[in-house]
Amino acid sequence: MTHLTNLTLKIWRQSGPDDGGHFESYKVDEISDEASFLEMLDVLNERLINEGQEAVVFDHDCREGICGTCSLMIDGVAHGPQRGTATCQLHMRKFTSNVEIVVEPWRATGFPIIKDLMTDRAALDRIVEAGGYITAPTGGAPDANLIPVAKPVADAAMDAAECIGCGACVAACPNGAANLFTGAKITHLNLLPQGQAERFSRAEAMVEKMEEYFGSCTNHGECEAACPKSISIDVIALMNADYLKSKIKNRKSLSRT
Amino acid sequence: MSVDLVSKTPEGPIADKWESYKEDAKLVNPNNKRKFKVLVIGTGLAGASAAATLAELGYQVDAFTFHDSPRRAHSIAAQGGINAAKNYHYDGDSVHRLFYDTVKGGDFRSRESNVHRLAEVSVNIIDQMVAQGVPFAREYGGMLDNRSFGGAQVSRTFYARGQTGQQLLLGAYQQLARQIGLGNVRLFNRVELIDTVVIDGKCAGIVTRDLINGEIQSHAGHATVLCTGGYGNAFFLSTNAMNCNVTAAWRAHQRGAYFANPCYTQIHPTCIPQSDDTQSKLTLMSESLRNDGRVWVPKTPGDERPAAQIPEPERDYYLERMYPSYGNLAPRDIASRAAKRAVDSGRGVGPLKNGVNLDFADSIGRLGRDVVEERYGNLFEMYERITGENPYQTPMRIYPASHYTMGGLWVDYELMTTIPGLYCAGEANFSDHGANRLGASALMQGLADGYFVLPATIGNYLAPMLNKPTPGLDHPEFKAAEAAARARFQGYLDIKGTRSPDHFHRELGKIIWDYCGMERTEQGLEKALSELPALYDEFKKDLRVTGSGASTNQTLEKAGRVDDFFQLGMLMCRDALERRESCGGHFRVEYQDEEGEAKRDDEHFAHVAAWEWTGDPMNAIRNVEELDFEAVHLATRSYK
Ligand SMILES: Cc1cc2nc3c(=O)[nH]c(=O)nc-3n(C[C@H](O)[C@H](O)[C@H](O)COP(=O)(O)OP(=O)(O)OC[C@H]3O[C@@H](n4cnc5c(N)ncnc54)[C@H](O)[C@@H]3O)c2cc1C
Ligand code: FES
Numbered sequence: 001m002t003h004l005t006n007l008t009l010k011i012w013r014q015s016g017p018d019d020g021g022h023f024e025s026y027k028v029d030e031i032s033d034e035a036s037f038l039e040m041l042d043v044l045n046e047r048l049i050n051e052g053q054e055a056v057v058f059d060h061d062c063r064e065g066i067c068g069t070c071s072l073m074i075d076g077v078a079h080g081p082q083r084g085t086a087t088c089q090l091h092m093r094k095f096t097s098n099v100e101i102v103v104e105p106w107r108a109t110g111f112p113i114i115k116d117l118m119t120d121r122a123a124l125d126r127i128v129e130a131g132g133y134i135t136a137p138t139g140g141a142p143d144a145n146l147i148p149v150a151k152p153v154a155d156a157a158m159d160a161a162e163c164i165g166c167g168a169c170v171a172a173c174p175n176g177a178a179n180l181f182t183g184a185k186i187t188h189l190n191l192l193p194q195g196q197a198e199r200f201s202r203a204e205a206m207v208e209k210m211e212e213y214f215g216s217c218t219n220h221g222e223c224e225a226a227c228p229k230s231i232s233i234d235v236i237a238l239m240n241a242d243y244l245k246s247k248i249k250n251r252k253s254l255s256r257t
Numbered sequence: 258m259s260v261d262l263v264s265k266t267p268e269g270p271i272a273d274k275w276e277s278y279k280e281d282a283k284l285v286n287p288n289n290k291r292k293f294k295v296l297v298i299g300t301g302l303a304g305a306s307a308a309a310t311l312a313e314l315g316y317q318v319d320a321f322t323f324h325d326s327p328r329r330a331h332s333i334a335a336q337g338g339i340n341a342a343k344n345y346h347y348d349g350d351s352v353h354r355l356f357y358d359t360v361k362g363g364d365f366r367s368r369e370s371n372v373h374r375l376a377e378v379s380v381n382i383i384d385q386m387v388a389q390g391v392p393f394a395r396e397y398g399g400m401l402d403n404r405s406f407g408g409a410q411v412s413r414t415f416y417a418r419g420q421t422g423q424q425l426l427l428g429a430y431q432q433l434a435r436q437i438g439l440g441n442v443r444l445f446n447r448v449e450l451i452d453t454v455v456i457d458g459k460c461a462g463i464v465t466r467d468l469i470n471g472e473i474q475s476h477a478g479h480a481t482v483l484c485t486g487g488y489g490n491a492f493f494l495s496t497n498a499m500n501c502n503v504t505a506a507w508r509a510h511q512r513g514a515y516f517a518n519p520c521y522t523q524i525h526p527t528c529i530p531q532s533d534d535t536q537s538k539l540t541l542m543s544e545s546l547r548n549d550g551r552v553w554v555p556k557t558p559g560d561e562r563p564a565a566q567i568p569e570p571e572r573d574y575y576l577e578r579m580y581p582s583y584g585n586l587a588p589r590d591i592a593s594r595a596a597k598r599a600v601d602s603g604r605g606v607g608p609l610k611n612g613v614n615l616d617f618a619d620s621i622g623r624l625g626r627d628v629v630e631e632r633y634g635n636l637f638e639m640y641e642r643i644t645g646e647n648p649y650q651t652p653m654r655i656y657p658a659s660h661y662t663m664g665g666l667w668v669d670y671e672l673m674t675t676i677p678g679l680y681c682a683g684e685a686n687f688s689d690h691g692a693n694r695l696g697a698s699a700l701m702q703g704l705a706d707g708y709f710v711l712p713a714t715i716g717n718y719l720a721p722m723l724n725k726p727t728p729g730l731d732h733p734e735f736k737a738a739e740a741a742a743r744a745r746f747q748g749y750l751d752i753k754g755t756r757s758p759d760h761f762h763r764e765l766g767k768i769i770w771d772y773c774g775m776e777r778t779e780q781g782l783e784k785a786l787s788e789l790p791a792l793y794d795e796f797k798k799d800l801r802v803t804g805s806g807a808s809t810n811q812t813l814e815k816a817g818r819v820d821d822f823f824q825l826g827m828l829m830c831r832d833a834l835e836r837r838e839s840c841g842g843h844f845r846v847e848y849q850d851e852e853g854e855a856k857r858d859d860e861h862f863a864h865v866a867a868w869e870w871t872g873d874p875m876n877a878i879r880n881v882e883e884l885d886f887e888a889v890h891l892a893t894r895s896y897k
Contacts (some may be wrong), residue, residue, distance in 0.1 A: 001533060001608065016808055034532040036643075042537055042759070045812075049757040054804040055812050059325065061498040063538050065639065066423055067329045082642075089642045114469060115809040122446065125326050129438030133431035136388035138310040138708050144387040145345060148399030158392040158417060161424060165328055194390050 068164035108176035131205035172226035175215035183235035200246035283720035290315030296478035300327030303683025304484030306707030335422020336543035338414035363691020364841035389428035460679035493766025495659035517687035520833035525660030526592035558603030612654035682706035692841025754799030
């Protein structure tokens with residue numbers, strides 16, 4: 001185990017949604033390279049409390065890269081410098097001594113700041129509520145092996161389903177678009193045989209709900225680079241294709257009723 | 258005066274009990290269901306599945322979570338898989354075998370009738386989750402794949418890579434999201450339950466605190482369901498998420514719900530060992546790794562050579578040696594204790610000598626790297642991210658850590674606590690795992706409770722309440738509970754001492770880990786029971802919480818949770834002290850056989866201990882529910 005020394009953390013402090021916010025600098029004299037980035041913030045917070053100051057508010061929970069709660073911009077990069085890694089899985093061995101590290105919240109119109117580094121990402125839930133499910137009420141399901149799913153299809157659905165809903169894609173996007181998130185959910189469900197009945201109504205409802213809250217995608221590809229699960233932007237192509245088709249299919253099925 | 262608890266288990270042969278219960282239970286007609294409001298606290302597997310199903314049935318549901326989204330519940334972190342008695346592989350599995358394995362795995366300290374029901378509905382869970390679009394692993398023909406897990410000799414574990422919990426939770430969350438979108442469920446996110454309210458002997462609702470603006474509010478419901486997860490974070494370092502806590506169950510306990518078997522905690526054998534003092538949590542490496550990894554330590558204490566330089570004859574594959582028939586797949590409690598003994602004997606590996614090897618070299622040789630990567634790639638990556646070491650080249654280092662809590666609120670066959678109208682489901686209750694839980698059985702239990710049990714039992718309580726008035730929010734009991742909660746949180750701010758909640762949590766956790774962890778002794782527990790109240794007194798006098806109660810304040814949230822962990826910790830130690838036997842995860846050094854295996858005392862302890870609140874956890878009253886074993890024979894648990 002070695003230690004990093006003489007770090008300066010420039011952290012965004014904002015007392016509430018209506019406050020303008022500002023950067024505050026904090027010195028970290030020494031930290032073990034085995035510590036995670038969030039453990040370094042724990043150490044800082046412990047010190048702030050000892051000094052009678054308010055701790056820095058930041059979202060986190062599982063610290064295993066799976067719950068999607070942690071959400072920091074580190075030196076301007078969503079989840080920091082290590083690719084395919086959520087903030088909570090980033091360790092100090094990826095940094096060097098004597099540097100300044102800038103820590104900010106997700107910045108996007110769809111994610112208003114609650115306090116300090118914590119944002120409100122509930123808009124992502126609204127997109128799922130609009131259609132990110134398969135309607136299958138409890139109790140009526142047939143035997144699971146009656147619906148065979150080819151392994152490549154199951155694997156591709158799983159690749160998309162790995163999304164942890166952290167919102168890094170939105171934070172990284174210059175337009176604040178949520179296409180990678182929405183595309184991942186649509187791809188997961190629309191690839192599976194169980195998802196076919198609602199395929200086009202799902203695509204239409206989710207995309208339109210997404211547009212209420214988030215900006216438009218102009219194919220920068222920053223989202224894929226920031227995604228802690230390395231979800232491919234191919235999911236956006238599939239979403240766009242299904243959305244276009246939905247415009248025709250949903251109209252046809254409407255005219256039939 | 259202690260009382261004997263009545264489980265309300267239906268009469269009849271074990272395999273018919275659940276069917277006959279459902280036939281006899283009172284029903285609420287579909288049009289009347291909307292006249293009932295059910296409060297569901299927690300949106301993990303148990304809570305999301307319960308809330309979604311109750312709403313589909315027509316009840317009005319309010320769902321609460323302290324998370325920002327229902328999808329973040331700690332169930333998301335489960336890795337390995339979920340059991341079900343599908344017998345898709347024709348390897349001899351059946352409902353009875355799953356039932357038997359679970360009772361035996363729990364060291365004969367669970368209620369037979371509940372476990373049998375769990376095994377019965379396990380098959381429906383897989384059907385339900387596949388219908389929701391959960392992308393379980395498949396074989397090339399398109400059928401579902403299975404793996405085997407600790408404590409079983411059949412392959413009955415369904416999985417989705419190393420992210421089974423994530424995929425199951427997303428399935429249940431999406432089903433819940435649909436109901437939220439349809440307006441059948443109201444979601445209260447970033448809202449924490451801080452008290453339950455009992456009026457005229459029934460649960461009338463809850464008091465919550467809004468974590469954004471600190472507002473304290475009451476909610477009334479005809480029935481309340483706690484699905485608030487386990488209390489493994491009492492140890493401070495555990496594999497649980499940082500925010501997991503016991504508050505909901507503990508506050509209900511203080512209002513009259515008995516707390517059962519708090520000393521039954523599971524220490525998981527395969528976690529990454531602690532690396533330094535700033536460590537905030539421990540990370541689990543899924544038990545499924547033991548399918549292909551071999552556990553060993555050097556034979557000689559103090560052997561400093563890197564793993565690759567230690568020749569075969571100088572390695573001790575101690576699980577394979579001691580438990581030849583289960584080998585590396587011995588149940589968790591047994592594997593954990595064996596690892597502790599290996600490390601305590603000076604044969605630990607790694608820079609701090611605090612781990613044992615989990616070695617994949619043989620599997621990589623036998624199966625090829627690709628197969629190993631396909632099975633465990635994401636776990637290997639996670640390991641490398643945390644430790645900076647590559648497990649394809651050097652063995653993983655693992656050590657046991659607090660992981661799961663079998664204890665929890667006592668519930669009867671209907672999942673109702675000792676407070677009428679208050680139910681408890683998922684890890685938060687004590688019901689199905691006895692003194693030790695088998696791998697891949699918690700996900701099964703959470704979904705069994707939420708999808709299939711609660712929705713079938715809650716009507717039995719609600720039906721007679723139709724069109725009868727229930728207490729409103731203006732009832733003085735609600736006002737009194739709100740005032741008490743306000744005073745409690747203001748109280749933490751007013752102490753203005755010198756030490757943070759985290760500071761106390763670490764110290765508290767260390768006491769519980771040292772004396773009420775993997776091995777317990779009478780002397781150690783007595784010591785803990787003198788140290789804990791003293792530290793708790795300091796907490797009440799010297800706590801420092803900065804900031805205010807009127808906006809997001811994680812230090813204040815933590816203070817409330819640590820307060821409850823202190824009281825729980827005392828009860829855990831008391832429970833461990835009173836249970837003068839060893840069983841499952843509860844290992845009392847005084848009670849072991851010549852080979853160091855747990856020695857149960859069925860004559861005196863084949864019962865559930867359910868603790869009753871008296872105002873002071875040090876003086877809680879111990880009640881018992883006798884356990885009858887009709888379908889399985891009490892036997893010494895052997896995995897040799
Ligand atoms: C790392 C890890 C891996 C695991 N792997 C497996 C596995 O492979 N197979 C298996 O079967 N089991 C596994 N388990 C165990 C299993 O994941 C859990 O037991 C199970 O998911 C618990 O589900 P739950 O619904 O009871 O609670 P949780 O998922 O913990 O949900 C609790 C919910 O309650 C809410 N809540 C809690 N308190 C309050 C409050 N006061 N107010 C408001 N809301 C509150 C939370 O916000 C959350 O929504 C694993 C556990 C861990 C820690
Ligand atoms: S805290 Fe859960 S993903 Fe980072």
